[in-house]
Amino acid sequence: MPKSDSDVEVIAGSSSSPGSASERRGSEATAPVSAEEAPKPRVIYEYIVRCCVRLEALNRTCCAAIRLMHRLYERKIVKYICNYSLATACIMVAAKSEEDSGIRIRDVVNVSHRILHPEKPPIEVDDSFWTLRRSLGRLEFVVLRELSFDTYMTHPHQLLTLYLDLLASWMPEEFEKFDIREQAFAILRDCHIVPEFVLEHSHESLALVALSLVLKGHDLYVPNCRDFYTVFSKHMSERKLRHLEEEVLQDVYGQRLK
Structure with missing residues (x-):
């Protein structure tokens, strides 16, 4: 110093x-x-x-x-x-x-x-x-x-990109109509304002909660797969995802999940 x-x-x-x-x-x-x-x-x-x-x-x-x-x-x-x-x-x-x-x-x-x-x-x-x-x-x-010249870290961005690409192939019209990609990455970025939240959860969970909040914000559902998150993660449940959504809305945006 x-x-x-x-x-x-x-x-x-x-x-x-x-x-x-x-x-x-x-x-x-x-x-x-x-x-x-x-x-x-x-x-x-x-x-x-x-x-x-x-x-x-x-x-x-x-x-x-x-x-x-x-x-x-x-x-x-x-x-x-x-x-x-x-x-x-x-x-x-x-x-x-x-x-x-x-x-x-x-x-x-x-x-x-x-x-x-x-x-x-x-x-x-x-x-x-x-x-x-x-x-x-x-x-x-x-x-x-x-920082002892240690700047290495991993990000959930690559995983979110994969999820978005898969969803885009399932619901191309919705992706064309709404800025789902941009908004999902914006939420992921905003989550970092509470870095403790980011560090406490897996990349999988962070990517899914960002994606889920965007879909719910536009009242969108994945065709023939309402619980889309089960396709991406065997560890995610509806209860856990809802809890993550509540954390993001309350701690990051100061809102409550309706």
């Missing part, structure tokens, strides 16, 4: 962003941020989603960034470095680990600046921009070092 985070937290630290150590003590940032001052983890995860949506990042890049940030919350670094800046660095680390070539550091700096400082004009390519860019690059290394 660096002795001072004043050089690596510039993305958020130069503003009134909540949880900024530089806001509290100027360049003196060696003291930990109190729990009252630091943003809640969910706020940071939602910030990552907003950035990734604007960047048009791969879905799994967004999910990976959240999980990397979740790992950082288990370490002391989150008490000393602006959490927004750490989250931004996690996006860059995730983009590289997931081989998301469409994510460029310049775009990440611009997008994060616009989200954190909506009242300010777009950042210009001047000395301040290059300072932010260099700071983000250094912070990437700090994140990697904190």
Whole structure:
């Protein structure tokens, strides 16, 4: 961990962003941020989603960034470095680990600046921009070092893709009419806002609950197979699936299953 985070937290630290150590003590940032001052983890995860949506990042890049940030919350670094800046660095680390070539550091700096400082004009390519860019690059290394350079993780995305392809062959008209694929992946991404939920359940369960919620949202049923999930998983039951749906609606979206 660096002795001072004043050089690596510039993305958020130069503003009134909540949880900024530089806001509290100027360049003196060696003291930990109190729990009252630091943003809640969910706020940071939602910030990552907003950035990734604007960047048009791969879905799994967004999910990976959240999980990397979740790992950082288990370490002391989150008490000393602006959490927004750490989250931004996690996006860059995730983009590289997931081989998301469409994510460029310049775009990440611009997008994060616009989200954190909506009242300010777009950042210009001047000395301040290059300072932010260099700071983000250094912070990437700090994140990697904190994680012992271990960024490997598996995702449920491939399994969800398989399920969607099979369903599309069974109900092509419905897939043509509704954005089932896009919405299923959006739900899977949003589930990562509660990373504990994602880590507690199998890829199979995560893919099925995302798919089931989309189908129910459009009042759709798989032809000749109302309990479609039994085809994909011998471990899934109606009771378990409904419980998973309730968890997602309540914990992720703040709603109740009707």
